[in-house]
Amino acid sequence: MTDVRPAHVLEINNVSVTFKSGAGASRRTIRAMNDITLAVAPGETLGLVGESGSGKSTSANVALGLQKPDSGEVKILGNPFPRRRRQLAGKLQAVLQHPAWSLNPRRKIGESVREPLTVSRRSLTREAQHARVRDLLDRVGLDPALAERYPHELSGGQRQRVSVARALITEPQFIVFDEAVSALDVAVQAQILQLIRTLQADHQFGALFISHDLGAVKQVADRVAVLFRGDLVETAETAEFFRAPQHEYSQRLLAAL
Numbered sequence: 001m002t003d004v005r006p007a008h009v010l011e012i013n014n015v016s017v018t019f020k021s022g023a024g025a026s027r028r029t030i031r032a033m034n035d036i037t038l039a040v041a042p043g044e045t046l047g048l049v050g051e052s053g054s055g056k057s058t059s060a061n062v063a064l065g066l067q068k069p070d071s072g073e074v075k076i077l078g079n080p081f082p083r084r085r086r087q088l089a090g091k092l093q094a095v096l097q098h099p100a101w102s103l104n105p106r107r108k109i110g111e112s113v114r115e116p117l118t119v120s121r122r123s124l125t126r127e128a129q130h131a132r133v134r135d136l137l138d139r140v141g142l143d144p145a146l147a148e149r150y151p152h153e154l155s156g157g158q159r160q161r162v163s164v165a166r167a168l169i170t171e172p173q174f175i176v177f178d179e180a181v182s183a184l185d186v187a188v189q190a191q192i193l194q195l196i197r198t199l200q201a202d203h204q205f206g207a208l209f210i211s212h213d214l215g216a217v218k219q220v221a222d223r224v225a226v227l228f229r230g231d232l233v234e235t236a237e238t239a240e241f242f243r244a245p246q247h248e249y250s251q252r253l254l255a256a257l
């Protein structure tokens with residue numbers, strides 16, 4: 001992999017993904033992604049919106065290299081996914097809807113935040129790693145003393161801040177946020193979204209922000225891409241999208257907001 005800064009941290013070119021479901025006569029093909037092309041630049045957040053079943057999670061999985069497309073091309077940090085994922089360790093991170101999925105309940109918060117470093121920055125001393133954990137907890141607005149606590153001792157909003165700290169600790173170039181604030185109440189959501197913006201201004205990571213919640217996307221995204229039944233029906237600058245959505249489906253989504 002080259003370490004030259006690529007023009008795009010993620011490129012999805014003409015990607016299609018289909019699934020087969022059912023059996024016998026009721027067996028059918030589902031087009032989860034239909035000839036999708038999109039890209040995310042360094043320092044940019046692309047909001048990906050659409051109703052349930054429109055292909056958002058499939059797109060997230062493709063962007064993370066967890067789902068192979070049937071056709072088309074995916075480039076991460078300017079290159080195809082390497083055969084050995086370890087080469088991407090620390091450069092690509094994900095923040096998911098439920099922090100419980102990324103935080104081990106039996107592991108102290110500090111250890112969960114430190115873990116990505118132990119994979120990608122093994123040369124850092126333990127002391128340096130712990131110092132980075134404290135620094136990151138502080139950056140996401142948490143008391144570094146929380147490092148000694150367990151996930152069940154934190155609120156939902158605190159746990160999601162921990163997930164953000166864990167995702168950022170390796171200074172990744174690209175982060176996928178998949179419904180990352182959807183489980184939080186609106187006030188906590190707004191804080192986390194503001195936090196993402198601030199950290200992005202400092203770190204210049206590119207982000208794919210996936211949400212069914214247009215309000216969240218409006219707060220955090222630079223551009224918006226709209227999926228409808230596996231088709232990408234519109235891509236626009238966020239302000240432009242909310243001012244004058246072009247596609248009829250986008251107009252309906254906005255009206256529902």
Ligand SMILES: Nc1ncnc2c1ncn2[C@@H]1O[C@H](COP(=O)(O)OP(=O)(O)OP(=O)(O)O)[C@@H](O)[C@H]1O
Nearest residue numbers: 019020021030032051052053054055056057058059
């Ligand atoms: N592993 C799978 N096997 C069969 N069908 C699948 C599979 N994964 C997704 N699908 C189908 O592909 C389509 C897109 O699903 P996807 O999960 O990407 O949508 P989504 O926009 O993320 O929905 P939600 O907001 O409900 O999570 C849906 O029709 C879904 O049923």
